Amino acid sequence: MSTLLQVENIECRYDQLVITREISFALNQGDICCLLGPSGCGKTTLLRTIAGFDPVYTGSISLNGEVISAPNLMVQPEERRIGMVFQDYALFPHLTLAENVAFGLRKFSDKERKERVCEMLDLVNMSDLGHRYPHELSGGQQQRVALARALAPRPQIILLDEPFSNLDFELRKHLGLEVRRILKSLNISGILVTHDQTEAFAMADYVGVLNQGRLQQWDTPYNLYHEPQNRFVANFVGQGYFIPGTLQNHCNVETEIGLIEGNRAYPWKDGTPVDVLLRPDDIVHSPEGPIKAIVEQFTFTGSATLYRLKLPSGQIVESMFNSHAEFSIGDTVQLEVKADHLILFPQPGANVNETPSALAEAS
Structure with missing residues (x-):
C-alpha cells in the first residue's frame, strides 16, 4: 500500500x-x-x-x-x-x-x-x-x-x-x-x-x-x-480507572482486589508500585465473586448497565453488567476480575530504571 x-x-x-x-x-x-x-x-x-x-x-x-x-x-x-x-x-x-x-x-x-x-x-x-x-x-x-x-x-x-x-x-x-x-x-x-x-x-x-x-x-x-x-x-480513550498495585514476577500484580495475572512481562523489578488500568469489561458481576463493592451510581444503556462501584478502600471502578442484573445505589454487589492482559504504568516517583534480573538473564 x-x-x-x-x-x-x-x-x-x-x-x-x-x-x-x-x-x-x-x-x-x-x-x-x-x-x-x-x-x-x-x-x-x-x-x-x-x-x-x-x-x-x-x-x-x-x-x-x-x-x-x-x-x-x-x-x-x-x-x-x-x-x-x-x-x-x-x-x-x-x-x-x-x-x-x-x-x-x-x-x-x-x-x-x-x-x-x-x-x-x-x-x-x-x-x-x-x-x-x-x-x-x-x-x-x-x-x-x-x-x-x-x-x-x-x-x-x-x-x-x-x-x-x-x-x-x-x-x-x-x-x-x-x-x-x-x-x-x-x-x-x-x-x-x-x-x-x-x-x-x-x-x-x-x-x-x-x-x-x-x-x-x-x-x-x-x-x-x-x-x-x-x-x-489510557485515560482519554475508552472508560476506565487506575487502581494501585505491586508488580510481582514481571507479569502479575497484587492489588486490593487480588492477584491479577497478565499475559505480558513488564521490564521493572519485583515490588515496583504500579497503577493498573481496568476497563468496565475487565471487572464482571459474579454472585459468588470474591470482590465486594458498593453501588455508587449507574447508567442504564438498554442491553447493559454501567455501574460505578466503590471498593472497601474507597477506590472507584466501573463495571458493565447485563441489563437483567438490577441493583440500586447503596447495594452491595460481588465481582470478579476477567482481565486477559495488563495495562500498567509506574506510580509517580517509582524507580523503574533497574532492569529485572530475570529479563536481564534472558537477554
Missing part, C-alpha cells in the same frame, strides 16, 4: 504561540484516519495546515512524494487536490444543490460538469433533490451535499472538520458510517477531526490522539484501547 500523505515533524504557530509540536504520521492511499483529542489540542490547526490554509513553522507535509508545505514553501489550497468539508457545511444559500456541487468544476466542460454533478448527487442518495436550495434541507442532507461538493473535483484526500457535530446522535452515527462507505467505495483517503471517540472508532482505520499540541499515539482503534502508550491515552 502506497503512502499518500507524509507529515514530518511539523510545528504550527499563530504569531509566536506554538499550537502543535513535532507531529509526524503517514496516511496510505484509501485509508481513513481521525485526529482525536480534547478542545484546544491542535486538531483543527493541523487539519488547516494540511489543507494549505495555515503555514508550517518547521517540518514538512508531502502529498504523493511532493512537498506541499515547508517553512519556505506553501502550495495554495486550490492546487493541492485536497477537499474540505466544514462543520457549518458552508453551502452557498443562493445556489441550488446541483449548482453548489458544480461550483468547483469550472474547468470541466458543460457535459462533464453535468455528468459529475449527477454522479455525486446519486452517490450521496440525493439525485432527486438537485433543484432545491440549502435552506429547504435538513442538517443531514446539507452535510451530504457538502460532501458531494468536496468529492466532485476528485480530490486525493478529503478533510472533515467535525462535520457531524451539529447533528443529533443517531443521525451522526448513521451519517458517519455512510461517509466511510462512500470514501471507501471511491478509494479516497480521509482525515476526520472530532472529539467523539465513538465516531472516531466507527469511521477510522487509524486514530491520532493529540494533547497540548503533541501527537500522543498514532494507531488502530483496537490498539489505542488495548495498548495505550501513556497515561493520557
Whole structure:
C-alpha cells in the first residue's frame, strides 16, 4: 500500500504561540484516519495546515512524494487536490444543490460538469433533490451535499472538520458510517477531526490522539484501547480507572482486589508500585465473586448497565453488567476480575530504571 500523505515533524504557530509540536504520521492511499483529542489540542490547526490554509513553522507535509508545505514553501489550497468539508457545511444559500456541487468544476466542460454533478448527487442518495436550495434541507442532507461538493473535483484526500457535530446522535452515527462507505467505495483517503471517540472508532482505520499540541499515539482503534502508550491515552480513550498495585514476577500484580495475572512481562523489578488500568469489561458481576463493592451510581444503556462501584478502600471502578442484573445505589454487589492482559504504568516517583534480573538473564 502506497503512502499518500507524509507529515514530518511539523510545528504550527499563530504569531509566536506554538499550537502543535513535532507531529509526524503517514496516511496510505484509501485509508481513513481521525485526529482525536480534547478542545484546544491542535486538531483543527493541523487539519488547516494540511489543507494549505495555515503555514508550517518547521517540518514538512508531502502529498504523493511532493512537498506541499515547508517553512519556505506553501502550495495554495486550490492546487493541492485536497477537499474540505466544514462543520457549518458552508453551502452557498443562493445556489441550488446541483449548482453548489458544480461550483468547483469550472474547468470541466458543460457535459462533464453535468455528468459529475449527477454522479455525486446519486452517490450521496440525493439525485432527486438537485433543484432545491440549502435552506429547504435538513442538517443531514446539507452535510451530504457538502460532501458531494468536496468529492466532485476528485480530490486525493478529503478533510472533515467535525462535520457531524451539529447533528443529533443517531443521525451522526448513521451519517458517519455512510461517509466511510462512500470514501471507501471511491478509494479516497480521509482525515476526520472530532472529539467523539465513538465516531472516531466507527469511521477510522487509524486514530491520532493529540494533547497540548503533541501527537500522543498514532494507531488502530483496537490498539489505542488495548495498548495505550501513556497515561493520557489510557485515560482519554475508552472508560476506565487506575487502581494501585505491586508488580510481582514481571507479569502479575497484587492489588486490593487480588492477584491479577497478565499475559505480558513488564521490564521493572519485583515490588515496583504500579497503577493498573481496568476497563468496565475487565471487572464482571459474579454472585459468588470474591470482590465486594458498593453501588455508587449507574447508567442504564438498554442491553447493559454501567455501574460505578466503590471498593472497601474507597477506590472507584466501573463495571458493565447485563441489563437483567438490577441493583440500586447503596447495594452491595460481588465481582470478579476477567482481565486477559495488563495495562500498567509506574506510580509517580517509582524507580523503574533497574532492569529485572530475570529479563536481564534472558537477554
